[in-house]
Amino acid sequence: MDDQAGDRPFLQFRNVKKTYDHKTLVVKDFNLDVAKGEFITLLGPSGSGKTTCLMMLAGFEDVTSGEILIDGRQVTSIAPYRRNIGMVFQQYALFPHMTIRENLGYPLKIRKQSREQIDQQVEQYLALIELQHFGGRYPAQLSGGQRQRVALARALIFNPDIVLMDEPLGALDKKLREQMQFEIKRLHDQLGFTVIYVTHDQTEALTMSDRIAVFDQGVVQQCAPPHVLYERPANLFVADFIGESNKLRGAIEAVEADSVRVRLEDGGLVSALKANCCDLGQPTTVSIRPEKLTFTERLGDAGNRVRARFVTSHYVGEYIRYHFETANGSELVVKNMNDSSAPPLAPGDEIALAWLPQDSQALDGQEAPKPV
Amino acid sequence: MKTPSYYGFWHHLGNRLLKLFSWLVLLFLILPILVIVPLSFNAEPFFSFTEGMLRLQPDAWSLRWYEQVFSDPRWLLAIKNSFIIGFFATLLATVLGTCAAVGLARAEMPLRRFITALLLSPMIVPLIITAAGMFFFYSSLNLAGSHLGVIIAHAALGTPFVIITVTATLTGFDYSLARAALNLGASPLRVFLDVILPLIRPGVISGALFAFITSFDEVVVVLFMAGPQQRTIPRQMFSGLREQINPSILAVATLLILLSIVLLLTLELLRRRAERMRGIEIPQ
Numbered sequence: 264m265d266d267q268a269g270d271r272p273f274l275q276f277r278n279v280k281k282t283y284d285h286k287t288l289v290v291k292d293f294n295l296d297v298a299k300g301e302f303i304t305l306l307g308p309s310g311s312g313k314t315t316c317l318m319m320l321a322g323f324e325d326v327t328s329g330e331i332l333i334d335g336r337q338v339t340s341i342a343p344y345r346r347n348i349g350m351v352f353q354q355y356a357l358f359p360h361m362t363i364r365e366n367l368g369y370p371l372k373i374r375k376q377s378r379e380q381i382d383q384q385v386e387q388y389l390a391l392i393e394l395q396h397f398g399g400r401y402p403a404q405l406s407g408g409q410r411q412r413v414a415l416a417r418a419l420i421f422n423p424d425i426v427l428m429d430e431p432l433g434a435l436d437k438k439l440r441e442q443m444q445f446e447i448k449r450l451h452d453q454l455g456f457t458v459i460y461v462t463h464d465q466t467e468a469l470t471m472s473d474r475i476a477v478f479d480q481g482v483v484q485q486c487a488p489p490h491v492l493y494e495r496p497a498n499l500f501v502a503d504f505i506g507e508s509n510k511l512r513g514a515i516e517a518v519e520a521d522s523v524r525v526r527l528e529d530g531g532l533v534s535a536l537k538a539n540c541c542d543l544g545q546p547t548t549v550s551i552r553p554e555k556l557t558f559t560e561r562l563g564d565a566g567n568r569v570r571a572r573f574v575t576s577h578y579v580g581e582y583i584r585y586h587f588e589t590a591n592g593s594e595l596v597v598k599n600m601n602d603s604s605a606p607p608l609a610p611g612d613e614i615a616l617a618w619l620p621q622d623s624q625a626l627d628g629q630e631a632p633k634p635v
Numbered sequence: 636m637k638t639p640s641y642y643g644f645w646h647h648l649g650n651r652l653l654k655l656f657s658w659l660v661l662l663f664l665i666l667p668i669l670v671i672v673p674l675s676f677n678a679e680p681f682f683s684f685t686e687g688m689l690r691l692q693p694d695a696w697s698l699r700w701y702e703q704v705f706s707d708p709r710w711l712l713a714i715k716n717s718f719i720i721g722f723f724a725t726l727l728a729t730v731l732g733t734c735a736a737v738g739l740a741r742a743e744m745p746l747r748r749f750i751t752a753l754l755l756s757p758m759i760v761p762l763i764i765t766a767a768g769m770f771f772f773y774s775s776l777n778l779a780g781s782h783l784g785v786i787i788a789h790a791a792l793g794t795p796f797v798i799i800t801v802t803a804t805l806t807g808f809d810y811s812l813a814r815a816a817l818n819l820g821a822s823p824l825r826v827f828l829d830v831i832l833p834l835i836r837p838g839v840i841s842g843a844l845f846a847f848i849t850s851f852d853e854v855v856v857v858l859f860m861a862g863p864q865q866r867t868i869p870r871q872m873f874s875g876l877r878e879q880i881n882p883s884i885l886a887v888a889t890l891l892i893l894l895s896i897v898l899l900l901t902l903e904l905l906r907r908r909a910e911r912m913r914g915i916e917i918p919q
Binding site: 373 | 809815817818820821825830833834
């Protein structure tokens with residue numbers, strides 16, 4: 264135990280590893296520091312180990328090696344029912360034989376609070392989730408969104424150190440999901456609890472989190488605030504998994520302070536920000552977001568250019584997706600705002616696509632692993 | 636039932652015959668039981684309908700055999716024994732069977748199938764063999780000829796029923812509920828008492844009813860194990876058939892039929908309740 268409680272991260276995963284069969288590691292060396300009150304999302308494809316990390320923190324899975332510390336205190340040897348961690352389950356897990364009021368009061372009853380205290384807290388939380396008139400009902404009599412709110416309140420009512428959410432909105436339809444995202448954020452801002460949130464839905468992760476840890480193959484690929492993750496992906500997996508990316512392959516021709524010049528395979532020379540590349544002569548992939556690429560004149564002469572042939576376009580509404588192909592067969596997607604000044608294109612037309620160097624990243628390697 | 640329009644003569648004939656045959660099978664099953672009921676109200680000490688009964692003369696019918704049952708100390712002892720033994724055997728079987736079923740439902744339980752087969756064996760092994768084995772084993776423990784011995788023996792016979800019914804309610808049990816309770820701070824014992832037990836209660840109660848019926852109409856083990864002081868109703872009927880040929884046996888039989896009907900109705904009500912509960916468990 265160190266004395267500087269103020270500087271110590273509230274929750275720490277240190278070199279956490281997990282294997283079920285003593286052969287393959289589901290979680291390989293997981294490290295994460297979480298500050299008190301932070302909203303952290305573990306994002307990744309299914310089977311990437313994110314839920315396992317949550318289960319280890321909740322105490323439903325053993326840690327194979329490494330340690331998990333809450334406020335400097337080792338939790339791996341504490342029984343799940345003594346950890347004081349709230350959890351919202353994917354299928355709500357409300358007790359069907361108890362009313363909403365009894366469900367909410369259950370953790371308080373376990374903690375041997377007095378009847379008056381319990382009643383008062385339950386009413387307060389019912390008001391918080393705006394279900395004052397539903398306290399006497401059974402979970403089966405509520406809609407999916409209402410049950411989700413009860414599950415959330417039940418995970419918060421006993422004032423846990425940390426609240427875990429395992430794909431809590433997975434069973435809701437799109438509209439309800441957006442409402443609930445807002446609801447969770449509102450409660451988080453209001454009550455200031457620490458959240459570890461697991462999802463495979465990147466929009467959910469981007470809109471709600473303070474920081475996102477992107478998981479793949481049991482390893483955190485990048486842990487950063489949403490805008491950093493999107494604008495400055497650390498590697499090809501992240502660039503591919505978060506949002507959409509155009510990828511141009513080439514080799515490093517010159518290295519500067521924080522940017523590189525890349526000779527593309529079709530011969531063009533472009534500059535890009537330095538990510539996790541870069542040695543002279545090494546192969547690299549330049550990644551550009553579709554909305555940063557343009558074929559209009561809005562960038563003028565500034566920036567990189569590459570020639571491509573127009574293939575087809577899809578009308579989406581607020582924007583139009585244009586598909587292009589470079590001379591050596593790389594596919595490029597351009598998202599252009601629905602803008603009447605855009606030049607008309609016919610299939611086969613050759614045109615220059617432009618982007619700003621600071622909107623592109625030179626990433627290591629050339630084969631992006633396909634997101635599952 | 637409406638017959639399809641393409642039915643011809645032979646179809647209709649076959650259909651009628653099938654219906655007739657089905658009714659005959661039903662009568663075959665139920666008649667021997669039903670015939671006992673009117674006979675138990677016989678005014679004469681016969682096991683057959685008297686002329687007066689067939690003509691529905693009031694003086695040919697009576698409750699005398701019921702009176703006799705409730706005034707005969709041997710019958711009263713048998714009734715008392717049946718209920719005492721049935722109650723405690725049921726209690727024991729229910730506790731043991733529920734614990735076994737909950738344990739066997741866990742995925743990490745080793746040798747699940749083997750242990751299940753072992754626990755269910757009293758249902759499969761011929762009763763006479765179980766009874767003989769129990770007799771020799773319990774005699775060496777000085778349990779033969781005692782209430783405790785009969786109770787334990789009947790509990791062993793009733794436990795498999797409890798295991799089966801509780802296991803049935805546990806399949807499809809949402810274990811995230813147990814995790815949720817643990818997460819909210821409940822110790823494993825409280826999780827069982829507060830969450831698991833209330834949700835599997837229909838299975839526990841119907842298992843208990845089966846265990847009770849098993850004990851209540853069991854005669855083979857009682858023949859081996861029970862002394863005169865442990866005679867139960869079936870045992871008393873068994874000796875009554877040989878010693879005191881009068882319709883008081885039929886009166887007892889009618890009472891037992893009534894009890895069975897009540898228990899079956901209870902089971903049906905439980906089943907409906909369980910269905911409603913299941914409706915609650917399925918989200919949306």
